Amino acid sequence: MAKAGTDTPVLQDVEKDGVSIGGSSYAQKDWHHSYKWSRTLLQWGLETRGITPVPLAERVDTQYSKIFFIWLSANFNILSFSAGTLGPVIFGLGLRESCLVILFFNLLCSALPAYFSTWGPKLGLRQMCQARYSFGYYGVIIPSVFNLCSMTGFCILNCILGGQTLASISNGHLSWSVGIVVITLISLFVSFCGYRVLNWYERLAWLPVLVVYLVALGVGGKHLSNPPPAEPATVAVVLSFASTIAGFVITYCALGSDFTIYFSPSVQSWRIFLYSYMGFNIPIILIQCLGAAVAVSVPFVPEWEAGYANGNVGGLIEAMLRPTGNFGKFLTVLMALSVTANIAPTFYSFSLSFQVFIPPLAVIPRYMFSLLATAILIPVSIVGAHKFYDTLTNFLGLIGYWASAFGAIVLLEHLHFRRGAFASYNLRHWQDARRLPTGLAALGACALACAFIVPSMDQVWFVGPFAKHAGDIGFEVAFFAAGLFYVPLRYVELRYRPMV
Numbered sequence: 001m002a003k004a005g006t007d008t009p010v011l012q013d014v015e016k017d018g019v020s021i022g023g024s025s026y027a028q029k030d031w032h033h034s035y036k037w038s039r040t041l042l043q044w045g046l047e048t049r050g051i052t053p054v055p056l057a058e059r060v061d062t063q064y065s066k067i068f069f070i071w072l073s074a075n076f077n078i079l080s081f082s083a084g085t086l087g088p089v090i091f092g093l094g095l096r097e098s099c100l101v102i103l104f105f106n107l108l109c110s111a112l113p114a115y116f117s118t119w120g121p122k123l124g125l126r127q128m129c130q131a132r133y134s135f136g137y138y139g140v141i142i143p144s145v146f147n148l149c150s151m152t153g154f155c156i157l158n159c160i161l162g163g164q165t166l167a168s169i170s171n172g173h174l175s176w177s178v179g180i181v182v183i184t185l186i187s188l189f190v191s192f193c194g195y196r197v198l199n200w201y202e203r204l205a206w207l208p209v210l211v212v213y214l215v216a217l218g219v220g221g222k223h224l225s226n227p228p229p230a231e232p233a234t235v236a237v238v239l240s241f242a243s244t245i246a247g248f249v250i251t252y253c254a255l256g257s258d259f260t261i262y263f264s265p266s267v268q269s270w271r272i273f274l275y276s277y278m279g280f281n282i283p284i285i286l287i288q289c290l291g292a293a294v295a296v297s298v299p300f301v302p303e304w305e306a307g308y309a310n311g312n313v314g315g316l317i318e319a320m321l322r323p324t325g326n327f328g329k330f331l332t333v334l335m336a337l338s339v340t341a342n343i344a345p346t347f348y349s350f351s352l353s354f355q356v357f358i359p360p361l362a363v364i365p366r367y368m369f370s371l372l373a374t375a376i377l378i379p380v381s382i383v384g385a386h387k388f389y390d391t392l393t394n395f396l397g398l399i400g401y402w403a404s405a406f407g408a409i410v411l412l413e414h415l416h417f418r419r420g421a422f423a424s425y426n427l428r429h430w431q432d433a434r435r436l437p438t439g440l441a442a443l444g445a446c447a448l449a450c451a452f453i454v455p456s457m458d459q460v461w462f463v464g465p466f467a468k469h470a471g472d473i474g475f476e477v478a479f480f481a482a483g484l485f486y487v488p489l490r491y492v493e494l495r496y497r498p499m500v
Contacts, residue, residue, distance in 0.1 A: 071279025084291025094230025120260030139439020165314030
C-alpha cells in the first residue's frame with residue numbers, strides 16, 4: 001500500500017479497482033447529479049465529501065496555517081471566557097490558582113488533539129474513520145455517539161451564550177430564544193458551504209473578537225489590577241477544576257484530523273502540530289484567564305454584578321462595554337456572533353460523525369446533516385437557556401472521561417501496535433468490517449476502565465470514593481486505565497484477526 005521510500009498509504013489504487021471507497025464516492029456524485037438544485041450547489045463550489053477518504057491526488061493544499069486559524073477562531077469566543085469564570089464562581093479558587101490550572105492543563109491536554117491533527121495529511125481520513133483501525137467498523141459507532149453528544153453539547157452552550165449576549169443589548173425587546181435562532185442559522189450557513197468557506201471564515205472571525213476584548217480591557221482593566229486574596233485551595237478542588245478545563249479541550253481529539261485531510265502529505269508533522277497546538281492554547285489560555293480575572297472582580301463592581309445576575313455571561317460582557325455607549329452595543333453584537341466560529345466547524349464534524357454512526361448514510365452529502373444538527377440544536381438550546389452554569393460545569397466534567405479513554409486507545413494503536421507508521425494502515429479496508437479490527441479490545445478496555453473512572457468522578461449527582469479525597473481525577477484515570485487494558489486485549493484480538 002505504501003510507495004517505496006514513503007510512509008504514506010496510497011489511495012489512488014483504491015479508486016481504480018472499485019473497492020469500497022469508489023462506491024461511496026460515486027454514489028454521492030450520482031445523488032448530486034440527480035437533482036437540479038444539487039447540481040447548482042456543486043457549481044457554486046459546495047463541498048460534498050463526507051467520510052470518503054481523500055486520495056493523494058486531491059491532497060494538494062499547502063496553506064498549512066489554515067488549521068491554526070480554525071482552532072484559533074473556534075476558541076476565541078465567549079465560551080472560553082465562560083469556562084475561565086468557573087474557577088472562582090463554581091470552585092471558589094483565587095485568580096492565581098485558577099490561572100495556573102488553566103495554563104498547565106491546557107498545555108497538557110491540547111497536545112493530544114494537536115497530534116491527531118497531523119494524521120489528516122498522511123492518511124486522508126476523517127478522525128472517526130481513522131478510529132475504525134482500533135475500534136472497528138461497528139465498534140466505533142459507540143464513540144461516534146459520544147462524540148455527537150459532545151458536539152451537540154458544545155453547540156448548545158455556544159448558542160445559549162450567543163443568545164444571552166444578543167438579548168442583553170435589546171432592553172428586553174429581543175428574547176434569548178430569538179438570539180439563539182439567529183446564532184444557529186448563521187453557523188448553519190458557514191458549515192453548509194463546507195471546507196473552503198469554513199476556512200475563509202475562520203481565518204477572519206477572531207479579529208473582531210480581539211477588538212472586543214481589547215476595548216473591554218481598556219475600559220474595565222482598572223478593576224482587575226488588585227484581585228482580592230482567596231482562601232487556600234485544596235488539592236481536591238484544584239483537580240476538580242482541572243477536570244473541567246481538560247474536558248474543554250481534550251474532546252477535540254475526536255475531530256483533530258477532520259480539517260487537515262486536504263493538506264499535502266509531504267508536510268512535516270511537527271509543523272501541523274505546532275500550528276494546532278498554538279491554535280488551541282493562545283486563545284483558550286488567554287481568554288480563560290481573563291474570564292477568571294473578571295469573575296474575581298465582579299462582586300466589587302456594581303455594574304458588572306448587575307449585568308451578571310443569575311450567571312448571565314452575556315450581560316456581564318455588555319456591562320463591561322457599556323461605558324463606550326452605542327459602540328459598546330455594536331461590540332457586544334460582535335461578541336455574540338463570535339460563537340458561530342465554534343458552532344460552524346462543530347456542525348461540520350457533526351455531519352461526519354453521523355455518517356460513521358449510521359454508515360449507510362455516507363452516500364448522503366455531508367451538508368444535509370448540518371440541517372439535522374440545526375433542527376436538534378435550536379429547541380434544546382432554548383429549553384436549557386436558563387440553566388447555563390449547571391449545564392456547563394456538568395457537561396465539561398463528563399465529556400472529558402470518554403474523550404480521554406478514546407484518545408489513549410487511538411494513540412496506543414498508532415504508536416505501539418503500528419510503530420507510528422502510517423503505511424501500516426491499509427486504506428483499501430477503511431470500511432470493510434471483515435478486515436478491520438473487531439473493536440472488542442477497544443470497547444473492552446473502555447468498559448474495564450469504567451471500574452476505575454466511576455470511583456474517581458466528582459459530579460453534582462455523584463461523588464466517587466476516590467474523588468472524595470482526591471477531587472475529580474476521572475479524565476486522568478480514564479486515559480491510563482483504558483491504555484493499560486487495551487494493550488493485552490489488543491494482543492489477544494490480533495491472534496484471531498491480523499492487523500490491516
